[in-house]
Amino acid sequence: MSSNDHVDPARLFATRDLTEALAAPLSPEDQTVQSMPDVSPTKWHRAHTTWFFETFLLQPEVPRYRPVDDRYAYLFNSYYEALGDRHPRVARGMVSRPGAAEVGEYRAAVDASLEQLVGGGVPERLHDIVELGIQHEQQHQELLLMDAQHVLSGHPVAAPYAATTRPSTGDQPPELTWRFHEGGVHCVGHEGDAFGFDNEFPRHEALVTPFEIAERLVTCGEWQSFVDDGGYERPELWMSDGWAAVCSQGWAAPLYWIDRGAGPAVFGLSGDRPMVPDEPVSHVSWFEADAFARWAGARLPTEFEWELAAPAEPPPGASLDTAVLGPRAASGSADPQQWYGELWQWTESAYRPYPGFRPANGAIGEYNGKFMVNQQVLRGSSFGTPDGHARRSYRNFYPPSGRWMFSGVRLARDAVR
Amino acid sequence: MSSNDHVDPARLFATRDLTEALAAPLSPEDQTVQSMPDVSPTKWHRAHTTWFFETFLLQPEVPRYRPVDDRYAYLFNSYYEALGDRHPRVARGMVSRPGAAEVGEYRAAVDASLEQLVGGGVPERLHDIVELGIQHEQQHQELLLMDAQHVLSGHPVAAPYAATTRPSTGDQPPELTWRFHEGGVHCVGHEGDAFGFDNEFPRHEALVTPFEIAERLVTCGEWQSFVDDGGYERPELWMSDGWAAVCSQGWAAPLYWIDRGAGPAVFGLSGDRPMVPDEPVSHVSWFEADAFARWAGARLPTEFEWELAAPAEPPPGASLDTAVLGPRAASGSADPQQWYGELWQWTESAYRPYPGFRPANGAIGEYNGKFMVNQQVLRGSSFGTPDGHARRSYRNFYPPSGRWMFSGVRLARDAVR
């Protein structure tokens, strides 16, 4: 993780404030529920990101710092083994205390200490850890949203997170076109001095075969065709483990496609909406993305194909906007689009360390490295990714069966000439 | 269920109010958590008892009655198959909405309708159903307390329901003495016109062998001796299924005995307290009670032995008092005591219908009958049982592995002369 020019107090406290703003539409009860082991309650996210600053910044840097509550280290450590015992992840929904308001007090107390420590400016030697704290909290902002959607989806009655508007769209997405890339040996991984997570390093050469990549994401309408063509009923389209998931979980459509009797609809952060054919399909697992691609006569891109083809920077506005909590349809243009700010894009690549990867020393070294097996890489970013968090070399990762993240599909194929 | 003289509006609304008073110390977050499948969230209890009045009283009796929310029938039906689909019990903790405050509004709206319907006096023909609604809500008041204790016990930090006081006690319980009963053919079951649940009927004759029954409950000190003597390590003391539970669940003491490093303690509704040897042991399963009795050279009483030996009426004050949320020690007197108002008492009797048992017609017929297998009967009442709810013929019942109820142990033995 490299240093960053923008490590200033304003950005730190804006990040802290955004978390509270994202939690605000959720009641204390909403903030308490854990709807499955992978999901964390909202108030846990709020407390955990606070514990992170307390543990990695305040405790080492503030002389005689007293934790706000000695018991929080046990409750709000996520997975850092080096920091001692912690409350089991699967039981986060069992803990009603501290409540949402007490967590707010915890946040305020830690913010006050942060203000004292770095409010006048972040000293150079703390740039890395403050930046990491910001980036970490941004990750949890997206997690907070996708976890909240899952919690609310479990209600027998429609339960929106917030009313949002989205630009109306027609039903015809632009025709799917392909962009050619000649491949070759190219540098991949994090470049430059800006912040990056350990898993984006070291920058290194990779050999890529010529390929073509889709100019836009797969749409709901295309996915409907897959469903209609027996996509969820034909084992030959699926990885063996994926087919087992289809059978045991009863998958027959993306996670949040529902039919409450009023036609095909999709449950989202703004509640139920009619399914819009030209919007990108979301909340599909890697298994589904992989099967869809096979059905379509294509495949998923590798993570390096994606990286070589993607724009160097997210375009302005391609990030979290609480007024638009869902992916937007592609424009009519065939220009490459939807790389950032709509949906994370599954890749063909297993999540493994780059050649020469070295985790950081100490507890922070557990940040990414220990998850590098049995996961697939996603690239890009989503409508839930906060401004300033996405970059071309960013490696997101989830198990191939995961469906509750803001995931979508961009196709690729071998270049034939 | 027979009619009852005391079916008056004051008693109805006092019962309704008591539920809210019992929930008041619990935060919205506390009221949301379901700590195991057998437990229901507090706000669910508050809503379910309200749905009961709405469904069985308001809907049939109030012309053009509109339910407060059409969706509540699905959420708050507990187990009445005849009333249609319902939300799965194991997932009650997944539902954050309606929240605690909305449930309060639901209760207020239904209370207002009840006030309109019966506020001026309960018509004769509604006595039975109003009485059943009161009795039903009283049951849930005790469930609310025992479920809340379980929820709070799951916290990694001590989490009291409320600060309560209890009379200080010495450490020496009165010596255990036995009361002889000559047995014979006796009438058992509900007698008289007062309210009784269907499972207490019909009153009938039972043949009972001469027996002796303990004058007081088993104490924590006596249970400690059982533990010290290897009670949880000796399979010969246990039913086969009980021993399997010991091994698979790691039972080594009653449910809420803890040791947080400051000596033997018991977690209760007022938080952790040092273990007091002369207080009755509580929160033991039937398996444990049965093993203890075997170890003690005794056995549990049958439900009819208990009924023949018990006082005809609970003494004054032997019921729920929110200032004393735990069982009290026996007094020095050898008089029979602790039959009511301390702890439910496990019996040797499997829960089966009485000869000639007939469930009521309609959904209400599901009230008790369909649970009459794989459960053991408990008799008496507990410190969590509201005033007016207990009676000598009352049959409480739980699976033999259950431990989270307010259960205790009274010994019996065959009379030898």
Add this chain to the structure above:
Amino acid sequence: MSSNDHVDPARLFATRDLTEALAAPLSPEDQTVQSMPDVSPTKWHRAHTTWFFETFLLQPEVPRYRPVDDRYAYLFNSYYEALGDRHPRVARGMVSRPGAAEVGEYRAAVDASLEQLVGGGVPERLHDIVELGIQHEQQHQELLLMDAQHVLSGHPVAAPYAATTRPSTGDQPPELTWRFHEGGVHCVGHEGDAFGFDNEFPRHEALVTPFEIAERLVTCGEWQSFVDDGGYERPELWMSDGWAAVCSQGWAAPLYWIDRGAGPAVFGLSGDRPMVPDEPVSHVSWFEADAFARWAGARLPTEFEWELAAPAEPPPGASLDTAVLGPRAASGSADPQQWYGELWQWTESAYRPYPGFRPANGAIGEYNGKFMVNQQVLRGSSFGTPDGHARRSYRNFYPPSGRWMFSGVRLARDAVR
């Protein structure tokens, strides 16, 4: 367990030989499989009954007796905790060695030692233990058959145990008639000096309400009517736990009713046979029996009702005959019939100890007592019960969800006059 006049070597060795004859149709592979945790492999039954004689007779009585194999105590102890560690029940099908032939050698070696010890006559002081060994092995003979049927039923292709013939029957069972009993206080439990298991003692008085009991068993045709009337789809007919089993296990007919495309059929020890309407229905759980009875406007008899109504002795021929491995239809006569030698009959009674019950000392005391909870009593005997094993006071028992035993249904009802 009382002494018995017929404890002679011939009976002992005839019992030993019958076990081998019952195993003979089963291949070494058949004898190895454990199709569910409740089932034991055939060769395990053969070895366990042999270990029983070795442990409880040869070791105490033969000076310097050396076990045939020291490791068998671990493998073939069923559940006697007092005798030390033992191989887990659920893993009996994992153990291929000793094989079926080696188990045969084990049996022969123990038989030779038995011959030496008691071949010339069983001394008076050994009557009890030899009798118990015989009775124990007879129990396992029936278990061997019912377990083998379950193993073979799991095959995707029809796999008969043996070809057997059964008398052809018409399709019309005799009309169901009822036998009245006046009830009252009667002695129940084991009477006289002949052998009985500990759970049949002590003989004691029981008070029984006037009742009527069916003269014959429920037939397959009657069960078909229950199925046709939605018996497996109507929760109001079922205990709550039973309905949960219907839903989670997908019960829609008795265990071995099948339809391989050639009309309704029943899988039995002789393979598939067309369903014969007037034959008794078999392989139903207590939950199913209880639901059927409710549907039929009747109930199951209590175990004492059964005992008071049943013939004092099984009629000649009403026991295991390897040429007729299934229940026979009732004759046209309305005489009470099918009490013994067809199917065990579920009762309404939970399996609990009789008043004054005392288990034997030592490991043998674990024989029955520790299973006396969460089980229901069955009375009578079945086509799989060996000659001389059944008696009126015999208490068989299984969990209410069990279906793989030779169980049937006899109805009862309260007497109305």
Add this chain to the structure above:
Amino acid sequence: MSSNDHVDPARLFATRDLTEALAAPLSPEDQTVQSMPDVSPTKWHRAHTTWFFETFLLQPEVPRYRPVDDRYAYLFNSYYEALGDRHPRVARGMVSRPGAAEVGEYRAAVDASLEQLVGGGVPERLHDIVELGIQHEQQHQELLLMDAQHVLSGHPVAAPYAATTRPSTGDQPPELTWRFHEGGVHCVGHEGDAFGFDNEFPRHEALVTPFEIAERLVTCGEWQSFVDDGGYERPELWMSDGWAAVCSQGWAAPLYWIDRGAGPAVFGLSGDRPMVPDEPVSHVSWFEADAFARWAGARLPTEFEWELAAPAEPPPGASLDTAVLGPRAASGSADPQQWYGELWQWTESAYRPYPGFRPANGAIGEYNGKFMVNQQVLRGSSFGTPDGHARRSYRNFYPPSGRWMFSGVRLARDAVR
């Protein structure tokens, strides 16, 4: 899969015979048991390989061919979805029939048909499918051995597969030395016309960073040091999923390390043997191999590193020899050794398709492709791999938690210059 010069009847029937020779030490009972879902019974392997020839060779090629038994298609199809329903894998141990002898008859019948079809010489057009049948059966020969070892390991008493001898070894392995490779862009994947599985294709270029690779395998003695140093108690050494496996499965040593009271020992196909420090450690999962490498300051090789460093051909004798059923110690020489014929070697590489991978058409296309996720690649071969089956481009694969295969560890590290 390419054609092969050595497709002659002699090799076909020698392969068929070897399977029977490998099964011969196992009794019918041994051949029936399935000790966990991943294991198949011996007789299932024998039948499945036979079904493979029947389905993919005899049925298409022999006019009016009648399957030996119509029911075998259901029982002995492993995972080919395109061929219809099949018996569930987890229940293979439930099926006692056909027995071991009947399976032998099935094999003989199919062999006779094969003799008729190709006994005089394999026609050119059948080379591919006959070769695939041979290679497929060779795979199952190794599976048969590793599955048999797992079955026998579950016995409470030592149960060897066969008595074998191994050259005695001293206790000091050769010092661990490293071989440097300069990396670069190299061709990897299957080369030439000889047979290869679909997953070895297409041959393609890969970019490899300079690296060093160990000249021999990790030994038991080195693993003991890892254990002694708390290797199984230090979460920082493990992938997160691996640490979860350590905790939930109680891993504390390789799968077959045992201590029956007579010092450290290893259970193998010849039964218990004392642990020999200089023999290669075997039966470790990828999680363990990865943690060991981290502890050793190294890492696992990627599959392409392995391929670039390995000898082009297995040396003579580096394959299955039923007289030596375990891995042999490295010789004193520092020459690269133990690449083939001792233990499969875990690699750092996730099992994914090569660029341009295309599965075959039809059911055969399911051979490898559908398993290409959530698995790690192993390279080399083992003492259980039949002669002629191994090659440098061979890609074996198992889930990272698997331990029952003949797996070992070769270390690698980044080259530092």
